[in-house]
Amino acid sequence: MDDRVLLFDGIGQDFPSPGQRSQIRVLDGISFEAARGKFIAVIGPSGCGKSTLLQMAAGLLLPTRGAVHHRGRKVTSINTEVGFVPQQAQLLPWKTLGENVELPLVLRGVPAQERQKRVDDVLRSVGLTGFEQHFPSQLSGGMQKRGSIARTLVYRPDVILMDEPFGALDAQTRMVMQSDLQTLSMEAGATVIFVTHDITEAVLLADNVVVLSQRPSRLLANIPIDLSRPRNMFEPFKNPGFAAAYDAVWTEFRSQLQAGQIH
Amino acid sequence: MDDRVLLFDGIGQDFPSPGQRSQIRVLDGISFEAARGKFIAVIGPSGCGKSTLLQMAAGLLLPTRGAVHHRGRKVTSINTEVGFVPQQAQLLPWKTLGENVELPLVLRGVPAQERQKRVDDVLRSVGLTGFEQHFPSQLSGGMQKRGSIARTLVYRPDVILMDEPFGALDAQTRMVMQSDLQTLSMEAGATVIFVTHDITEAVLLADNVVVLSQRPSRLLANIPIDLSRPRNMFEPFKNPGFAAAYDAVWTEFRSQLQAGQIH
Amino acid sequence: MREVAPRSSLASAGGGLGAIGEKALQWLVKLLPGVALLIFWQWASGRLIKEIYVSKPTAVVARLYELFSSGEIYPHLWITGQELVLGYVIGVAGGVLAGYSLGRSSRLARIFEPYVMAFYGIPKIALAPLFIIWFGIGIGSKVALASIMVFFLVFYNVFAGVRSVDRELVNLTLIMGANQRQLTYHVFLPAAAPFVMLGMRLAIPYSVIGVIVGEFTSSVQGLGLFIHEASSTYDPAGVFAGIVILLGFVTVANLIAGAIERRLLRWRTLSGSGPIDA
Amino acid sequence: MREVAPRSSLASAGGGLGAIGEKALQWLVKLLPGVALLIFWQWASGRLIKEIYVSKPTAVVARLYELFSSGEIYPHLWITGQELVLGYVIGVAGGVLAGYSLGRSSRLARIFEPYVMAFYGIPKIALAPLFIIWFGIGIGSKVALASIMVFFLVFYNVFAGVRSVDRELVNLTLIMGANQRQLTYHVFLPAAAPFVMLGMRLAIPYSVIGVIVGEFTSSVQGLGLFIHEASSTYDPAGVFAGIVILLGFVTVANLIAGAIERRLLRWRTLSGSGPIDA
Amino acid sequence: AQQAVRIGLGAPTLSFLPIWSGRALDTFKPQGLTATVAALPGGDASALAALDAGDIDLAAVGPDSMLRAVAKGQPFEIVYSLMSKVTLQLVVSKDFLERAGVKPTDPMPKRLAALKGATFGATALAGAQEAAARWLAAQGGLDPKNDIKVAQVGSPIAIQAALEAKRIDAFVLSPPEGFLAERAGTGVVLVSMGDEFPLLAKQPYLVLVAKKPISPASSELIQKTVNAMQAASAAVLDKPAEVAEAIQKQFFAKADPQAIASAVKSMSSGVAERGRIDVEGMKNALTFNKEVGNNFGKEFDAAATKDDLWTNSFVDAAKAK
Numbered sequence A, B: 001m002d003d004r005v006l007l008f009d010g011i012g013q014d015f016p017s018p019g020q021r022s023q024i025r026v027l028d029g030i031s032f033e034a035a036r037g038k039f040i041a042v043i044g045p046s047g048c049g050k051s052t053l054l055q056m057a058a059g060l061l062l063p064t065r066g067a068v069h070h071r072g073r074k075v076t077s078i079n080t081e082v083g084f085v086p087q088q089a090q091l092l093p094w095k096t097l098g099e100n101v102e103l104p105l106v107l108r109g110v111p112a113q114e115r116q117k118r119v120d121d122v123l124r125s126v127g128l129t130g131f132e133q134h135f136p137s138q139l140s141g142g143m144q145k146r147g148s149i150a151r152t153l154v155y156r157p158d159v160i161l162m163d164e165p166f167g168a169l170d171a172q173t174r175m176v177m178q179s180d181l182q183t184l185s186m187e188a189g190a191t192v193i194f195v196t197h198d199i200t201e202a203v204l205l206a207d208n209v210v211v212l213s214q215r216p217s218r219l220l221a222n223i224p225i226d227l228s229r230p231r232n233m234f235e236p237f238k239n240p241g242f243a244a245a246y247d248a249v250w251t252e253f254r255s256q257l258q259a260g261q262i263h
Numbered sequence C, D: 001m002r003e004v005a006p007r008s009s010l011a012s013a014g015g016g017l018g019a020i021g022e023k024a025l026q027w028l029v030k031l032l033p034g035v036a037l038l039i040f041w042q043w044a045s046g047r048l049i050k051e052i053y054v055s056k057p058t059a060v061v062a063r064l065y066e067l068f069s070s071g072e073i074y075p076h077l078w079i080t081g082q083e084l085v086l087g088y089v090i091g092v093a094g095g096v097l098a099g100y101s102l103g104r105s106s107r108l109a110r111i112f113e114p115y116v117m118a119f120y121g122i123p124k125i126a127l128a129p130l131f132i133i134w135f136g137i138g139i140g141s142k143v144a145l146a147s148i149m150v151f152f153l154v155f156y157n158v159f160a161g162v163r164s165v166d167r168e169l170v171n172l173t174l175i176m177g178a179n180q181r182q183l184t185y186h187v188f189l190p191a192a193a194p195f196v197m198l199g200m201r202l203a204i205p206y207s208v209i210g211v212i213v214g215e216f217t218s219s220v221q222g223l224g225l226f227i228h229e230a231s232s233t234y235d236p237a238g239v240f241a242g243i244v245i246l247l248g249f250v251t252v253a254n255l256i257a258g259a260i261e262r263r264l265l266r267w268r269t270l271s272g273s274g275p276i277d278a
Numbered sequence E: 001a002q003q004a005v006r007i008g009l010g011a012p013t014l015s016f017l018p019i020w021s022g023r024a025l026d027t028f029k030p031q032g033l034t035a036t037v038a039a040l041p042g043g044d045a046s047a048l049a050a051l052d053a054g055d056i057d058l059a060a061v062g063p064d065s066m067l068r069a070v071a072k073g074q075p076f077e078i079v080y081s082l083m084s085k086v087t088l089q090l091v092v093s094k095d096f097l098e099r100a101g102v103k104p105t106d107p108m109p110k111r112l113a114a115l116k117g118a119t120f121g122a123t124a125l126a127g128a129q130e131a132a133a134r135w136l137a138a139q140g141g142l143d144p145k146n147d148i149k150v151a152q153v154g155s156p157i158a159i160q161a162a163l164e165a166k167r168i169d170a171f172v173l174s175p176p177e178g179f180l181a182e183r184a185g186t187g188v189v190l191v192s193m194g195d196e197f198p199l200l201a202k203q204p205y206l207v208l209v210a211k212k213p214i215s216p217a218s219s220e221l222i223q224k225t226v227n228a229m230q231a232a233s234a235a236v237l238d239k240p241a242e243v244a245e246a247i248q249k250q251f252f253a254k255a256d257p258q259a260i261a262s263a264v265k266s267m268s269s270g271v272a273e274r275g276r277i278d279v280e281g282m283k284n285a286l287t288f289n290k291e292v293g294n295n296f297g298k299e300f301d302a303a304a305t306k307d308d309l310w311t312n313s314f315v316d317a318a319k320a321k
């Protein structure tokens, strides 16, 4: 079998531009791949098309040009073989946190007893034990996001697409969850594509960091991070080679933005 | 006139706990104040009650115990003298970005010509020029959040409450906006209360950093930051005294979390 | 995300006797307009409007007592009750099914929705002979008429509700591996519930109207027939007694629907979308 | 947040002649069920069911031609058209006002909503003599009946719509300095628009039903009377010609409402809440 | 200038023969009148309500509903008898006829006794049709309450449909319904009530009602209308075929002309009195109402109510001219 679990092949995306005849080109020929068990971080300026990229991998959007291949098959409809953590938490508002996290297991016909145990475990690991009965509207922003992560982790998909999962978390919680995610991907061999704004986070977690440019977005660089695992999430600079890797990414990232203007 | 624009006086908040008879105590006797023109950063673990605190200042929620005073008057109903940037962008989905940002000016009866100019200015400063005609659903997460910030800045309120405004932004955009916010608060003398997860950001922007503990949340520390202004947002460590201030906050923040467990 | 400052009322809600008094007061306030209306009616009947058109509340109560104590009304009640329940249930079931299918498939919707609207606009009253030929003069034609009226309301509400469901939630659930049945149960029905419940509530009075119109058109027994007879024999107290009984039906059904709605939509009042008194 | 994979159809939509052909095909598919129905009707009439009950499409068309070319129908059309427009406008205006007030104030709602529901459940047909006394046998009683029916539907939809508005958006707008009028205009109306539009669409056929029921009860002129007279003078083609004209009214009004709805709710189809074909 | 008169009709059926004839031949015009006929399918109660409200000048209704209203204190007066015999016909389905084993030529008691267990259709319960059905059953020696069933079935066309679909066994309606059923092969006229019972042959069956007090102006209007009605009645008697044709052409264009012609012919004897009511006819009407069990809650005396409940003054004035 092909080892390339996900392959982005010359992706382009144009969106209609309201009020104008022309279209906005958002993504312009993006190609990269994610081998089995690898951890890919995607960084890029706000609005460059990172979320759009993940949606294509999930089959929610067809690229205008190019294609996404999942295990060699072109993605043309909703891809049920990936786990997707959207940018907004998107918990179902009519279900309690517990029911939300349990939902994928219910959908997959996991027996009730096992469901209970797995929900308890995953909620403990995201620090939400005791909030099973809360409705999403009764949770804080960060708690909702953690619930959304738990909902995906609970059914252990092979491929996980995460859109800024830890953006709304405080430094401490974030480190714990980063560490958990690393353990998970190492132990379960899950392939992860991970959008983030935090370069430290990208370097700490990823095997490859994909750097995107301003809209119309091109691939600026695809930087391999060769730090040994497990990495220390709590003191980033204690990882040998971290500083160099960080600098490599930061240099690419800031290259286009020297002017100090947003765009 | 009292120089203390906002005064949190022994705030406590209990929420009903679904599935249980008892209530969850979220905030437990928080007191601090914001003097005129000062910049207060609030940090604390996810779910500790930071957003709740801001909502009280905006008059959206009455504290169970204690009270918020705004210029000496107790806040008992919706406080129209503050600007509020909520944690979720909360743009009106039926208005375009331009109309959303224009709305506070329309509500205040600003003449159309001036409105146009001010909207253009503020959209430029948050890097959203050219997206006036987009509906919120056509914007990326970070762009929506920037729109929400623009909507508050456009009418230049004296007091601005911001709930993690820059959380969804990439490093570069964030720095530019931090810098703009500093300029604004210095020039216009606006009082800002600012919730963030980023300790660097808190130290860079604030005159005082309020550190909250785990739920039930108490005030761990209220640390004055005596760095001279204007501060350099692009290279934090070039500000003299930054490292020490950072360490002071970080030490307080991590103190309660030594175990490495979320809670 | 949280309630607007209602905490302050917690104290009074918790306080023993005071709370009971407050509850009673609330009921009083609720009943007040009704009582005022009744008093006005009693006064106006015979003064502003002849009693043969609008009977007096006292006369209506007397007539009601008579009807129930003599047992005269029971067979009518029994028939009309059956028709109401059957018509309502069939109409709701059909409306939910059709509304859901058309709501889910925009292709089907584009083709069939205009036809549904057109049929909806046919004055059923003009088709009385057809109803009689097809459904007879027994309970069948009334059930048919009521369920058609109920159907349209429920259909349109479910249709609009299903179409208003957040597409992102649907997509997420599909990615999680939901099949169509699961998607319906876990996402579409709860998300469309506010519309569905609205349709079901709106349909309550229409099932009554359908049955009554049906009984006016053809029937052997039933409350509608009773009212019609009372009306043509100049028995206004009888007419209003019949109407009061119908209102009883509607009010009870409405209370039940309200309770169900509050249960099903509990999550909405917790979240930011409850009623606002601002 | 974005559309599900519809980009693929962009190519064909843009392509000149092919696009026109496709459009024509779509219309064909849309008309197909109607045509099939007509053919079946033509066949069944006189075979499955006597012509005096359902006439034949060809006879109906002939009768329509006759009615319009002789000008016989115009006075009826004119009266009924007036009644429809007035009834609809009054009902919608009242429904929006009342629904909005009760939706905004949960205190008012708690007191008055049960009464509204109860009145809604009164079979208006049973009160025919009252309507005649109060509104006469002219256009007044028909307008009253139609606007009452429209009122209830619009009322309930606006009520539910206003209550479903996201409280956080309301609060934010208040903080930004909105007064009540501005809040209504900028937040409540647009947010409740899906419900309001639904109510207004549901009300279209009901204004027709109200007017026709009114004309069936008493009238000097109007389509309802025409239908009734056709029915009692053994003219089934006339009955169905009248119904076809009514359907024309409904369909045109529905098309207009659909266009308005698409315009007003444009933001919803852009966002994730459009129809899903999954 | 032409004066307008508004006449309310509880049901637009052919049995209001003088009104149709008057409109078809326009006997109103010579009187300087333009007639507007308001349809009030809501029934006699609606027509009388409209009269009470002043929306119409005259209501064309059955005397029973008029008497009920007067008993409740309504100020109404009969000013003209449109039909002076009961025009109702008992029509039964062919099926029922076979089952019961009777023929239209059988003696009356046998025909009526056969009705046991039949279901009747009526356009409205508690009206003339139900009363007539139960009265017929009683004449046949049956228990009028329990031996027959009467169902409300909206309009005449719906009743025809019900008869054809075998939902009912019989109905009691005025022509042309009976003839139509016979032509459609669904039913048979078993009894023509007005022709076969002396009590029903002479009594006001459909009347024009005015609201009291009658002002001089409305008195003049009523007088002119009565004149027009008399002219219309005369025409029916003189040349029934032509009148029938005129009515059919103008108002029943889509109906079977022969059925209309037969109907007009069979009902024409009902207009023979030219609107005059006499005490005997009134008595017959009251007797009939008593026999069918109509309880008005008040006793009327035929003679004593002259010029209060009913009057011939307009008819007499017309004759005098």
Ligand SMILES: Nc1ncnc2c1ncn2[C@@H]1O[C@H](COP(=O)(O)OP(=O)(O)OP(=O)(O)O)[C@@H](O)[C@H]1O
Residues within 6 Å of the ligand: A015, A016, A017, A024, A026, A044, A045, A046, A047, A048, A049, A050, A051, A052, A053, A087, A215, B134, B137, B138, B139, B140, B141, B142, B143, B168, D001, D002, D003, D270
């Ligand atoms: N439906 C749409 N119509 C028009 N433009 C759209 C639409 N959806 C997205 N866009 C545009 O596509 C671009 C990329 O959006 P996307 O959400 O992928 O950005 P992102 O990289 O995830 O940004 P962020 O970091 O802020 O979340 C944005 O400029 C946005 O305006």
Ligand SMILES: Nc1ncnc2c1ncn2[C@@H]1O[C@H](COP(=O)(O)OP(=O)(O)OP(=O)(O)O)[C@@H](O)[C@H]1O
Residues within 6 Å of the ligand: A134, A137, A138, A139, A140, A141, A142, A143, A168, B015, B016, B017, B024, B026, B044, B045, B046, B047, B048, B049, B050, B051, B052, B053, B087, B215, C001, C002, C003, C270
């Ligand atoms: N309506 C409610 N009912 C019950 N509990 C609530 C309700 N609203 C908030 N809470 C609880 O209050 C606590 C604080 O919420 P808040 O949103 O203020 O947290 P926060 O500090 O802003 O967190 P974050 O950084 O994740 O946004 C949470 O534990 C939440 O569960």
Ligand SMILES: [Mg+2]
Residues within 6 Å of the ligand: A050, A051, A052, A087, A163, B140, B141, B142
């Ligand atoms: Mg994004």
Ligand SMILES: [Mg+2]
Residues within 6 Å of the ligand: A140, A141, A142, B050, B051, B052, B087, B163
């Ligand atoms: Mg928060």
